[in-house]
Amino acid sequence: MSAFPHALTVNIPLPSPRLASILSESLAVDEELSPHVHRTFETDDSTLVVRYSATTARMLRVSTNGVFESIKTLLETFQELDVDVLEKDHDA
Amino acid sequence: MSPTSTSPPRRFIALGLEGSANKLGVGLIAHFSDNSPAQILSNLRDTFISPPGEGFLPKDTAKHHRAWIVPLIKRTLKESGVKVKDIDVICYTKGPGMGAPLQSVAVVARTLSKLWDKPIVGVNHCVGHIEMGREITGAQNPVVLYVSGGNTQVIAYAEQKYRIFGEALDIAVGNCLDRFARTLNIPNDPAPGYNIEQLAKSGKVLLELPYTVKGMDCSFSGILAYIDQLATQLAPSSDADSTTKSKQERKPLLDPATNNPITPADLCFSLQETVFGMLVEITERAMAHVGSSQVLIVGGVGCNERLQEMMGEMARERGGSVYATDERFCIDNGIMIAHAGLLAWRTGFETKFEDTTCTQRFRTDEVHVAWRD
Numbered sequence: 455m456s457a458f459p460h461a462l463t464v465n466i467p468l469p470s471p472r473l474a475s476i477l478s479e480s481l482a483v484d485e486e487l488s489p490h491v492h493r494t495f496e497t498d499d500s501t502l503v504v505r506y507s508a509t510t511a512r513m514l515r516v517s518t519n520g521v522f523e524s525i526k527t528l529l530e531t532f533q534e535l536d537v538d539v540l541e542k543d544h545d546a
Numbered sequence: 547m548s549p550t551s552t553s554p555p556r557r558f559i560a561l562g563l564e565g566s567a568n569k570l571g572v573g574l575i576a577h578f579s580d581n582s583p584a585q586i587l588s589n590l591r592d593t594f595i596s597p598p599g600e601g602f603l604p605k606d607t608a609k610h611h612r613a614w615i616v617p618l619i620k621r622t623l624k625e626s627g628v629k630v631k632d633i634d635v636i637c638y639t640k641g642p643g644m645g646a647p648l649q650s651v652a653v654v655a656r657t658l659s660k661l662w663d664k665p666i667v668g669v670n671h672c673v674g675h676i677e678m679g680r681e682i683t684g685a686q687n688p689v690v691l692y693v694s695g696g697n698t699q700v701i702a703y704a705e706q707k708y709r710i711f712g713e714a715l716d717i718a719v720g721n722c723l724d725r726f727a728r729t730l731n732i733p734n735d736p737a738p739g740y741n742i743e744q745l746a747k748s749g750k751v752l753l754e755l756p757y758t759v760k761g762m763d764c765s766f767s768g769i770l771a772y773i774d775q776l777a778t779q780l781a782p783s784s785d786a787d788s789t790t791k792s793k794q795e796r797k798p799l800l801d802p803a804t805n806n807p808i809t810p811a812d813l814c815f816s817l818q819e820t821v822f823g824m825l826v827e828i829t830e831r832a833m834a835h836v837g838s839s840q841v842l843i844v845g846g847v848g849c850n851e852r853l854q855e856m857m858g859e860m861a862r863e864r865g866g867s868v869y870a871t872d873e874r875f876c877i878d879n880g881i882m883i884a885h886a887g888l889l890a891w892r893t894g895f896e897t898k899f900e901d902t903t904c905t906q907r908f909r910t911d912e913v914h915v916a917w918r919d
Contacts, residue, residue: 477657479899480653480656528653531658534620540629
């Protein structure tokens with residue numbers, strides 16, 4: 455692991471284990487682009503645990519910033535487009 | 547089984563998500579089991595437009611798509627009145643296209659597939675254009691010219707594949723036009739190609755430009771380099787910034803016949819006539835090869851009326867005709883992805899979740915066109 459000395463673990467609490475799993479599975483399909491970065495997704499009950507390790511601090515910053523942008527969009531997707539939300543909108 | 551002639555046909559609905567370039571499209575389409583025409587339930591689009599003189603970069607484009615995709619899907623559902631339970635399949639553009647923008651859309655498609663518990667289908671962008679063109683125009687078995695900012699291909703259908711007969715070897719014709727628009731600082735709103743088309747209408751002088759057809763294929767980077775060079779020789783425009791004086795006097799480019807200075811409109815006109823002439827030639831070559839007289843033009847450059855006119859003249863000389871769609875369908879959109887994806891899904895095709903990736907390169911002939919004979 456000394457080849458990837460720069461590491462960061464991000465824990466993101468979600469409202470439910472279902473949403474944590476969906477977030478994890480949707481993000482995990484895309485492979486990490488850079489060979490200088492290792493990344494894993496796990497869920498711990500309702501928490502998404504993202505572990506990054508990179509060869510340089512810069513690569514760590516770039517990759518974690520990137521995943522945050524995707525996470526933000528998916529959180530918005532949960533908030534606006536989940537089945538119960540749409541049902542409530544429809545009835546409103 | 548209890549089919550009766552009076553029972554209503556089964557309706558299939560697909561959601562389509564497109565974002566391979568700077569257009570973000572969300573579409574909702576319905577197919578019917580009795581094969582009546584497809585019904586467009588919603589076709590929304592938001593385009594990321596960069597300032598004049600600039601193209602759109604992957605990172606900014608992806609940022610635009612991420613900002614707009616949820617509002618656009620929400621609006622689609624609201625305006626169409628379609629409920630989640632009515633949707634059969636989620637379709638998204640797998641490729642080809644720009645990496646980050648493609649991914650920004652695919653990740654939402656995956657999430658919806660899990661949230662709503664629906665199957666998901668990855669669609670080839672080019673096949674989306676072709677199938678939508680066929681559906682809208684009703685063209686039976688045309689040679690297809692697919693021309694856009696990212697693609698230039700001449701395609702003919704044979705034995706469950708869209709086969710590429712000819713293509714641009716370097717850059718797409720739309721890319722050539724878009725980059726020339728940047729050279730001339732033409733606005734990108736609504737699209738650089740559209741503005742070149744309008745400017746070309748007031749062009750009068752046809753300059754000789756490199757004409758690069760190579761058998762069934764063509765090439766545009768040479769003509770772009772040449773015309774970019776010519777653009778530097780244009781006489782300064784009346785509203786040029788007077789504080790920037792060139793160090794030496796430049797002899798402006800003149801029309802050899804009249805000695806009038808060549809205008810940007812003349813360059814746009816000459817560029818269009820030349821590149822469109824090349825496209826007509828390689829399309830005609832393919833038509834002669836397969837024995838077809840019909841041409842279907844799809845892709846953003848297909849909106850160009852001059853291209854449609856030139857292609858129409860050639861097709862009529864061969865006893866045929868040209869088919870084209872309007873900007874709702876020739877410009878990238880989500881409905882074509884929904885349509886092509888639904889056609890595939892109805893044959894039993896589905897993309898496994900772990901395979902719902904995107905790819906910048908995805909050849910048109912890699913797709914098994916199972917929905918046709």
